[in-house]
Each structure stands twice: as C-alpha cells, then as structure tokens.
Amino acid sequence: MFAIPLPFVVALLLVVLLVRMAWHGNAENRGAMIYLALCAAMLTVVGLRWSLDLPMVRFLQPVSASLLPPAAWLCFSGLALETPRPLRRQWPHAVPVVVIIGLSASWQAWQSPIDLVLAAMFYGYGFALLRRAWGGPDALGGARLGSADKAVRAVALAGATLIASGSVDLAVAVDFGLSQGEHAASIVAFANLLTLGLAAYAVTVAGRSRPATQREADAAVETQDAPRAEERRPEPGDADVLGIIDGLMRERRLFRDPDLTLNRLARRAGVPSRRISAAINRIHGRNVSQVVNEYRIAEARRLLAETEEPVTTILFDCGFQTKSNFNREFRRVTGMSPSDYRRSGGGRDGFAAEVSFPAEPPPETR
Known part of the structure; x- marks a missing residue:
C-alpha cells in the first residue's frame, strides 16, 4: 500500500x-x-x-x-x-x-x-x-x-x-x-x-x-535585563521617570494602544527603555508589561462599573487584544473575573474605593 x-x-x-x-x-x-x-x-x-x-x-x-x-x-x-x-x-x-x-x-x-x-x-x-x-x-x-x-x-x-x-x-x-x-x-x-x-x-x-504597524525610529533603543529582587532599592530620579510614564498613561491614554511596546513608550517619554524598566522594577517590583496592563485594568474597571458596554468591547477599548489575556490580567489585579466584578457593582468595597492606577512611588523616592 x-x-x-x-x-x-x-x-x-x-x-x-x-x-x-x-x-x-x-x-x-x-x-x-x-x-x-x-x-x-x-x-x-x-x-x-x-x-x-x-x-x-x-x-x-x-x-x-x-x-x-x-x-x-x-x-x-x-x-x-x-x-x-x-x-x-x-x-x-x-x-x-x-x-x-x-x-x-x-x-x-x-x-x-x-x-x-x-x-x-x-x-x-x-x-x-x-x-x-x-x-x-x-x-x-x-x-x-x-x-x-x-x-x-x-x-x-x-x-x-x-x-x-x-x-x-x-x-x-x-x-x-x-x-x-x-x-x-x-x-x-x-x-x-x-x-x-x-x-x-x-x-x-x-x-x-510584533506590533501590526512599525513607526520609523531615528535609532534603536537599548534594552537590558530587569533588575533582580535584591536590586529594587529606588534610586534618585526613579520617581521622575515614573511621573513621566504616569502622565503619558493618564493624560494621553497611551495604554489604549494595543501595539504599544517598551521601545515606543521610551520614545514617547524621551527616556531610555532600560531606564524605564529599571525604575518600574525598583519601585513597583513588577515589569513594564504588568504595570501597563494595570492601567488598562483600571480603565476596564471604570467602564465595567459605569457603562453597559459588553466585556469584549471594553477589553479592546482598553488596549487588550485577546479575551484570555484580559481575563488573566483582570483576575491578577482584582481577584475576580470581569463579569463577577460588574455584578458586584465594582468590587467588594465599591467602585470608588477599588479603582486605582498603579501605586504612586513612596515619598522618600520623590
């Protein structure tokens, strides 16, 4: 045969x-x-x-x-x-x-x-x-x-x-x-x-x-490994870097860009990507991807509590590309699914008390 x-x-x-x-x-x-x-x-x-x-x-x-x-x-x-x-x-x-x-x-x-x-x-x-x-x-x-x-x-x-x-x-x-x-x-x-x-x-x-569209860059931005846990003591200037990133996220809603990368964020902030990565790791103890997703989740929580938009529409509006990633990150941040969050009226302690962007850096690092 x-x-x-x-x-x-x-x-x-x-x-x-x-x-x-x-x-x-x-x-x-x-x-x-x-x-x-x-x-x-x-x-x-x-x-x-x-x-x-x-x-x-x-x-x-x-x-x-x-x-x-x-x-x-x-x-x-x-x-x-x-x-x-x-x-x-x-x-x-x-x-x-x-x-x-x-x-x-x-x-x-x-x-x-x-x-x-x-x-x-x-x-x-x-x-x-x-x-x-x-x-x-x-x-x-x-x-x-x-x-x-x-x-x-x-x-x-x-x-x-x-x-x-x-x-x-x-x-x-x-x-x-x-x-x-x-x-x-x-x-x-x-x-x-x-x-x-x-x-x-x-x-x-x-x-x-890879992002679906690539904007022209004047030069490639350097990247390096994120600091280990023992290297997370904040350094002078870390709070300033986080302030720039926070402004881009809150005022320009940069987190809504599904094609956002660390290099693009660095160009918009005017700060080397390795500097952003190190500052976020030292202050928040997390990587850049997790912190950006927390901005996205904060916006999703607001929309879930204040609007009747479908969950699928909300996840795309907040910069996520897949439902699985959105659900996983939402549960990581809130401890519950998006549907449960909406049914609970915005969390166990109420929407106003729950919704927040990533924590501000401690006063001693400012």
Missing part, C-alpha cells in the same frame, strides 16, 4: 499554516513565515533523504538544517529592537552556513565533522535565545506589552528546541562513529518532527507579538 513518509505530512501541515498566515497578510508575521518555510523545506529534504537517499539530497540536508538557527535568531531578534537591523548588518549569520556548505560538499572526500559543527551551531544559537529569554519581558522591547510574557516563553521554547536539535546532531555523530550511520536517517527524521514543530509554534507566537 502506498504510504507518504511522515516528514512530508508534517511539511504539508506547516505549508497550510504558512498559507493561512500569508492570507491574513500581517506584516508582523513575516519573520515567522520565513522560518516556517525553511522548516517545511527541511522536512521535505529529510523525507527525500529517507525515501531516496540521492547524493544531492545528502548534500542539501545539512545545508537546510544550518539555515534554521540563524533564521530563528533573526526572527526573535526583532522583538528586542523596534527597528530591525538592515540586512547588510546580518552577514555574520551567513558565515556558519557557508562553512556547512563547504563541509557538506567535501564530506565524501574526507568525512568532515559536519554533525559536530551543526551541533555547535544549534547549541550556540539555542543558548543565546535562552539568555535573551532570561531577561524577561522587559528584554523584548519590541514586543507588544500585552503579549510580552508569551513572547518570552516562545523565545525560551525556541532556544530549547535548538539545543535539542543540537543533541540530535551529536547522536548522529556518535551513530556514525559506532555503526557507520546505520540509524542516522531515522534519528534525524523522528527528532526533527518533534523539535521543528515546537520551534514553528514558537516563532509563530513571536510573529504575533
């Missing part, structure tokens, strides 16, 4: 997802779409290698694999800077790919250690992504503040899958050393089905975390 190799099936599913993303035409998904296309191409090559084992396919398999780590990194690097770096400045990422092409072309001549080089490549990019995720939501200044936490998880997942893929390449190298690669094709095929699927999900989340 005719059977379609499993890599072809997974590649087809990725193509369907790719077509769906292209159909919606969202520019912020461009990086994710490129990565999905590369994943589908690699799985197709794996399927051909598994089925036909042609010399050209043997050459293409490691080459296609070498494209994935740089593609994943470039996809996620857009979340750290609002203005992506020009393509001409990304040339260092092509160097390991060129090395793999050379090793693959000469493999028959001297049995080059191509699997070890691929493993090192996957490990390097994987740990780099994990390091970026370790910085938390405030390290992804180009991600929507409403979905920054999800973007961090996606970055961590992508890094972990690249490390897993590197481990697969090491296993292949060991297999060649012990049994002349007798099980290599099966190891690569089955492992890629798992790791590429997870990585594809991760970059899709990353693409959706």
Whole structure:
C-alpha cells in the first residue's frame, strides 16, 4: 500500500499554516513565515533523504538544517529592537552556513565533522535565545506589552528546541562513529518532527507579538535585563521617570494602544527603555508589561462599573487584544473575573474605593 513518509505530512501541515498566515497578510508575521518555510523545506529534504537517499539530497540536508538557527535568531531578534537591523548588518549569520556548505560538499572526500559543527551551531544559537529569554519581558522591547510574557516563553521554547536539535546532531555523530550511520536517517527524521514543530509554534507566537504597524525610529533603543529582587532599592530620579510614564498613561491614554511596546513608550517619554524598566522594577517590583496592563485594568474597571458596554468591547477599548489575556490580567489585579466584578457593582468595597492606577512611588523616592 502506498504510504507518504511522515516528514512530508508534517511539511504539508506547516505549508497550510504558512498559507493561512500569508492570507491574513500581517506584516508582523513575516519573520515567522520565513522560518516556517525553511522548516517545511527541511522536512521535505529529510523525507527525500529517507525515501531516496540521492547524493544531492545528502548534500542539501545539512545545508537546510544550518539555515534554521540563524533564521530563528533573526526572527526573535526583532522583538528586542523596534527597528530591525538592515540586512547588510546580518552577514555574520551567513558565515556558519557557508562553512556547512563547504563541509557538506567535501564530506565524501574526507568525512568532515559536519554533525559536530551543526551541533555547535544549534547549541550556540539555542543558548543565546535562552539568555535573551532570561531577561524577561522587559528584554523584548519590541514586543507588544500585552503579549510580552508569551513572547518570552516562545523565545525560551525556541532556544530549547535548538539545543535539542543540537543533541540530535551529536547522536548522529556518535551513530556514525559506532555503526557507520546505520540509524542516522531515522534519528534525524523522528527528532526533527518533534523539535521543528515546537520551534514553528514558537516563532509563530513571536510573529504575533510584533506590533501590526512599525513607526520609523531615528535609532534603536537599548534594552537590558530587569533588575533582580535584591536590586529594587529606588534610586534618585526613579520617581521622575515614573511621573513621566504616569502622565503619558493618564493624560494621553497611551495604554489604549494595543501595539504599544517598551521601545515606543521610551520614545514617547524621551527616556531610555532600560531606564524605564529599571525604575518600574525598583519601585513597583513588577515589569513594564504588568504595570501597563494595570492601567488598562483600571480603565476596564471604570467602564465595567459605569457603562453597559459588553466585556469584549471594553477589553479592546482598553488596549487588550485577546479575551484570555484580559481575563488573566483582570483576575491578577482584582481577584475576580470581569463579569463577577460588574455584578458586584465594582468590587467588594465599591467602585470608588477599588479603582486605582498603579501605586504612586513612596515619598522618600520623590
């Protein structure tokens, strides 16, 4: 009976997802779409290698694999800077790919250690992504503040899958050393089905975390890791920074922008993003995304108590993009669901007593 190799099936599913993303035409998904296309191409090559084992396919398999780590990194690097770096400045990422092409072309001549080089490549990019995720939501200044936490998880997942893929390449190298690669094709095929699927999900989340529109920036704004708990002692000037942010939120209602990012907030405030992140962390003990969402929740509470607008309308008016994120943040701040809050008349102690924006900084920091 005719059977379609499993890599072809997974590649087809990725193509369907790719077509769906292209159909919606969202520019912020461009990086994710490129990565999905590369994943589908690699799985197709794996399927051909598994089925036909042609010399050209043997050459293409490691080459296609070498494209994935740089593609994943470039996809996620857009979340750290609002203005992506020009393509001409990304040339260092092509160097390991060129090395793999050379090793693959000469493999028959001297049995080059191509699997070890691929493993090192996957490990390097994987740990780099994990390091970026370790910085938390405030390290992804180009991600929507409403979905920054999800973007961090996606970055961590992508890094972990690249490390897993590197481990697969090491296993292949060991297999060649012990049994002349007798099980290599099966190891690569089955492992890629798992790791590429997870990585594809991760970059899709990353693409959706990018703002739908990108305003031109004069220069990229720096980002850095948020301070740890032991570093949260307020410093001189922190209250001034929070005063600027508070003014933008209260007077200009900046929190209503669903595409608001840390970098955009920094430009509007005229303060470096790392300064905003550090000041908020030291005074509030939370990240920028959480504090901005608290402004959104404060407005939602007011609308729930004073109007009859549907909850769905309110969540969009307040800057949220999904009901699940709105419900989760609303429960975090108030301890109840939006519907329960409205039915209770604005909270257990009444609306006027309950509704407030994030706490003002203590007097000693002013």
